[in-house]
Amino acid sequence: MINILFVCLGNICRSPIAEGVFRDLVEREGLSKKIKCDSAGTASYHIGSLPDRRMRQIAWENDIELNHKSRKLAGDDFYNFDYIVAMDEANFQDIRNQSYRSSGFYFPEDKLFLFREFDPELIKPDDTAQLSVPDPYYEDIAVFDEVYRIVVRCGAQFLEYLVEKNQLKK
Numbered sequence: 243m244i245n246i247l248f249v250c251l252g253n254i255c256r257s258p259i260a261e262g263v264f265r266d267l268v269e270r271e272g273l274s275k276k277i278k279c280d281s282a283g284t285a286s287y288h289i290g291s292l293p294d295r296r297m298r299q300i301a302w303e304n305d306i307e308l309n310h311k312s313r314k315l316a317g318d319d320f321y322n323f324d325y326i327v328a329m330d331e332a333n334f335q336d337i338r339n340q341s342y343r344s345s346g347f348y349f350p351e352d353k354l355f356l357f358r359e360f361d362p363e364l365i366k367p368d369d370t371a372q373l374s375v376p377d378p379y380y381e382d383i384a385v386f387d388e389v390y391r392i393v394v395r396c397g398a399q400f401l402e403y404l405v406e407k408n409q410l411k412k
């Protein structure tokens with residue numbers, strides 16, 4: 243079993259939609275017995291809350307239900323997950339720092355990703371400013387829709403990467 247953790251700041255917008263979209267994709271590809279996923283936040287503001295109403299709305303319009311309750315990234319996560327996928331650069335650095343503080347080692351570099359490293363539509367792949375999924379929380383509904391479209395694209399590429407790397411299909 244491969245365990246994947248998607249991480250953002252509040253765990254009510256970006257990482258829950260990444261989790262929901264990715265789980266749906268894994269199910270449709272018949273890989274549910276081989277890949278599991280979850281999500282968490284680096285901040286504790288929204289612990290116990292359902293995803294943001296606007297994010298659930300966009301998910302629902304695309305036949306995805308989001309039931310996740312926000313939780314904070316914890317020390318055990320660095321043992322329980324094989325891959326951790328950050329939504330933006332700040333999340334990425336926070337994950338690295340927290341892994342070092344809680345376990346005395348950095349989470350392996352080849353298992354910690356920025357989700358947009360898998361975005362096939364990045365115009366300039368070497369522009370790190372573009373490697374973040376935009377934080378929609380204080381933005382218009384259009385940004386929530388953009389987040390949805392980004393996680394669909396990145397999820398598909400990330401799954402391809404996992405299948406190849408772990409020889410999941412013949």
Ligand code: 4NP
Pocket residue numbers: 250251252253254255256257287377378379
């Ligand atoms: P998320 O979005 O990290 O994608 O869940 C946010 C949610 C809440 C806040 C910021 C970002 N906040 O400041 O409360």
